[in-house]
Amino acid sequence: NAGVTQTPKFQVLKTGQSMTLQCAQDMNHEYMSWYRQDPGMGLRLIHYSVGAGITDQGEVPNGYNVSRSTTEDFPLRLLSAAPSQTSVYFCASRSAASGTDTQYFGPGTRLTVL
Amino acid sequence: DAKTTQPTSMDCAEGRAANLPCNHSTISGNEYVYWYRQIHSQGPQYIIHGLKNNETNEMASLIITEDRKSSTLILPHATLRDTAVYYCIVSSASKIIFGSGTRLSIRP
Numbered sequence: 272n273a274g275v276t277q278t279p280k281f282q283v284l285k286t287g288q289s290m291t292l293q294c295a296q297d298m299n300h301e302y303m304s305w306y307r308q309d310p311g312m313g314l315r316l317i318h319y320s321v322g323a324g325i326t327d328q329g330e331v332p333n334g335y336n337v338s339r340s341t342t343e344d345f346p347l348r349l350l351s352a353a354p355s356q357t358s359v360y361f362c363a364s365r366s367a368a369s370g371t372d373t374q375y376f377g378p379g380t381r382l383t384v385l
Numbered sequence: 386d387a388k389t390t391q392p393t394s395m396d397c398a399e400g401r402a403a404n405l406p407c408n409h410s411t412i413s414g415n416e417y418v419y420w421y422r423q424i425h426s427q428g429p430q431y432i433i434h435g436l437k438n439n440e441t442n443e444m445a446s447l448i449i450t451e452d453r454k455s456s457t458l459i460l461p462h463a464t465l466r467d468t469a470v471y472y473c474i475v476s477s478a479s480k481i482i483f484g485s486g487t488r489l490s491i492r493p
Contacts, residue, residue, distance in 0.1 A: 275428075302479050313472065314429065314483040321479045329480060361428050367479070374421070374481055376428030 273297050277362050277377035284352040284384045292347040292380050294362030301367040303345040304329070304374075305337065307358040314361065320345055321367070352384045389473045389484050396490040403460040405487050407473030410454040416477040418449060420458045422469040423486070429472065432458065463491045 278293045296303065304319040306329075316329030320339040334356060336348040345364075349356060359381050365374040390408040397403040409418065420432040433440055433447045435456075440447045446459040460467055472486040 304480065306483070313470075313485045314423075316480055316482050319480045327480070330482065359426065363428070363481075365479075365481075373431040373434075374419075374429075376430070379426070379428055 275362055275364050275375050275377035277360075277380050279380060280378065281381045282383070284349075284382065286353060286384060288352050290349050290352065292349070292360055292362075292382070294345045294347065294377060295343050296345075296362075296364040296375070297343065298364060298366070298375065299342060300364035300375075301342070302365040302374075303339065304363045304365075305335070305345070305347045306361045306363065307331065307356075308361065308379075309358050317347065317360075349382075354384045356382065357384045358382060389475060391471075391473050391484065391487045393485070394488040394490070396492055397460075397463045399465060399491050399493050400462055403463040403467065403489060403491070405458040405460075405471050405473075405489065406455065407458070408455045409473070409475045412453050412475050413477065416475045418447065418453075418456050419474040419476065419481065420445070420447065421472045421474065421483075422467075423472070424466075424469040429483075432471075463489075465491050465493065467491050 275296045301322045305317040306314040308314045315331045318337040320326045359379045361379050362377040363374045419434040421429040423429045435447045449456045468491045470486040
């Protein structure tokens, strides 16, 4: 299993540009989440999904859109990038089965918005 | 989701047990206690979780008080590779919200 994969690893955007961060998992996990981590800070939940077709907002959803058309993929879209969105973005997945609550994280995408 | 309180930083000598405390006084009956750690800039790594009983795995032990208002993560023989930020989280839902964690430094 590849686990949770994220692309790209690094990205530089100009203010106002849009882009999609990709996340995929091959573990057939129902739950997927997106977090951002600013320098020296903890992780903050952006959006999450409990299954294909179902998404919900986390702590800091503004400026981001998500969709979940398949179990495997959970892309994060930045609609109009702003310097405040400069951060490291982590995607995670977890099984919904009781007793198997391990959340697996991807390697992260480092985004800089100029 | 219940909030957690952890010390900002701790240190421990290599080879000794590292005991990381966490307060979660507003925890609900169906909320689990999770511990994750983040080494440098990598994605967080799951360590252990529990509901009421103490738990042990190959990485650590989790001790939860009887009233479930606090817990302690124990790394039995800390090594330099255990230097990381450790997050204590309580959650019953599909979303897991991280706090600011404890920065653990292991000294040689």
